[in-house]
Amino acid sequence: MDFWLSLGFKSNPYIVKPLPGNEDGRELLVGRDAELRSLLRRMRESDMHVVLEGPNGVGKTSLVLVAAWVASEEFRSGDSQQLYLPLLEPLQVKEDSEEFVSACYFAIARAFLEYEDTLKRAGRSVPRIKDLRLWLDSPILRTRGGGITSPFGGLTGSASASANSSQGYTQAGFRAAVRRWLSDAFPDGSGGFVGLIDNLELIDISSAAQGVMEEVRDPVLQLPGTRWVICGARGIARSVAATPRLNGVLSDPIDISPVPDEFIPHLIDARLKRYAVRGDAVAPVSAKTFEHIYEVSHQNLRDSLSYAQDFSFSLDPEFFLQSNEARIENAAKEWLAELAMKYERDIRLQPRMWKLLDDLAGIGGSCSPGDHLVLGFNDRTHMRKNVVDLERYGLVTSSREETDQRRRSIEITSKGWLVHYSRSQGLINPTIPGVDPQ
Ligand SMILES: Nc1ncnc2c1ncn2[C@@H]1O[C@H](COP(=O)(O)OP(=O)(O)O)[C@@H](O)[C@H]1O
Ligand SMILES: [Mg+2]
Structure with missing residues (x-):
């Protein structure tokens, strides 16, 4: 059995996947009422995209998926006049910004297909489905936007080869069409698609993440009829939101605590x-x-x-x-x-490295490269060397070549916390004092 x-x-x-954007997810989302309200308010009332900053595994993705669903439900029930509809899946930011932009447009086009009935019932203008399918089948999207590898690939392949290889099916043409569909379906202030740009920390270095987000500012973040929620960990979302060129486009990050x-x-x-x-x-x-x-x-x-x-x-x-x-x-x-x-x-470390782990735990588990004095190192390079050793054992993670010295890019891992637990409780060696060796 x-x-x-x-x-x-x-x-x-005990499933570890993010909570889904549906009734189940809403019911299982516990302890986030304030964050949910704040997120919904900003999504609806601000013209800036929302940024969430918080450690991995605290529940950012779940919160956004549930919030977007709640927004769509509140329109359905008549509690809100603004029609917000979640894109079908989160988007992962990519270092290749062109590829990422394509993925965003593709996701929007798919959402138009998915929500055709909902939009029509709400009296909104919708693109002609036949046109939409032709676009989604065009070679240009199949190679770039991920049409072929998409789990929804079943939508493609219905149009004839001659139609989708015909002149006029260009990347630029597609993007212009999507922009038009959006402004037709969502006139100013009447709602839009909610897209989640998730895991910004996958682009590990803040200058690189800033670069990508700057490049997608005009083609994606300035699209009509879209609300983007951008999530990141280890200080990267905060770093990106502080970029001067994204000022007024991205909100001050909301901190998501455990x-x-x-x-x-x-x-x-x-x-x-x-x-x-x-x-x-x-x-x-x-x-x-x-x-x-x-x-x-x-x-x-x-x-x-x-x-x-x-x-x-x-x-x-x-x-x-x-x-x-x-x-x-x-x-x-x-x-x-x-x-x-x-x-x-299983771990062999010099006493100085053990002390770094203990001290890092003592200040909450994360720090920036610029925190070397607090952690008892005279210079950054010296601390860096010790961090690298802890990293080799999987006790901390950190970003290499970080350009933003204030970013809390060094963080204890789950394994690190377990080892810290063992040490601080003296499970193996009761004579090792825990957090504060004298
Ligand atoms: N408020 C919550 N109530 C119940 N479960 C939650 C909540 N927030 C997150 N979870 C669960 O915790 C795990 C991590 O959440 P996730 O949203 O993936 O975190 P993050 O995106 O911050 O890394 C998932 O299994 C999710 O179902
Ligand atoms: Mg997540």
Whole structure:
């Protein structure tokens, strides 16, 4: 029998994917009411695109997907006059800005297809579907915008080869058409498509990320009828939003902090309830146990969920079915401690490097290259050398050749937090003092 089903769940309740933009996602999004309101307000009332800055795994993508869906629902129910409709999937920013721009236009064209009925019902102008399909089938889009590799590739291939290779199907022609469709469908202030430009930190160096965003400013960020939400971690979104050329185009970043501890039990219970198919379902990781994991992982939701899964699979369903809550909780805590100790044992570091890890944890887990004095180094190069060593063991991540010295581009990883846990609790060596060696 399936693992989860035997425990009484329809599927994995600790799934680490972002929450979907639908009713389920809305119900499972816990502890984000203020952020949701603020995001919706800015999306609707400001003419600048919203920027979200926050560590990986805190819940940025989930928040945006749910917010965009809520916006579309509020139009449907008549609570809002502005028609906002989410693009079908998040866009990942690419270093090749031309390719990225194409992906954005392609996503908009696909959204017009998807929402044809919705737009018509709202009395909005829609492009002729036949034209749209011809464009989506044209070779120019198939090579650039990702038409062929797109999971929605089924839409292509309906038009004849002669039609889509005919004169006039050019990149520029397509973009002009998309721009026209947008301004026809969404006259000033009446809404638009909401697109998520996600994971800006994948372009690791802030000057490069700034460059790409500057290049997409005119073709993408200035398009009518579109609201972009731009997300990044490790200070990159903040860095990009501060670019003079994007002034007035991007908002001041909203900081997304970890979901506060007091919401965590409810957050997990909501999932367990949603996924349970029996009244007596047995959760390998209860709300209470999850609180412990969340604390150890330094309030990283994605990491915590992924530990919850790993622990679940480390034992047979029979163990959970035959044990009481206290026994399961102990097993989970032991499992996490074992993992932490295993990580710590495998690491050979000089005392100075250990101290850097401890000190970095002590100041919250992230710093910028310019913080060397705070961390007890006379110069940046010296700190850099130590950071590189921690990075080799996967205890921190950092950006190379960072140009923005204030950017908090050095950050403890989930493995780093586990090792820190092992050290600060003295799990292996009780004589090692934790955070503040005297
Ligand atoms: N407010 C929330 N309530 C419940 N689960 C959440 C919430 N925010 C995020 N999650 C879950 O946490 C994990 C990480 O969220 P995600 O949105 O992918 O983070 P980010 O984009 O910041 O890296 C996902 O599994 C997601 O379902
Ligand atoms: Mg994300």
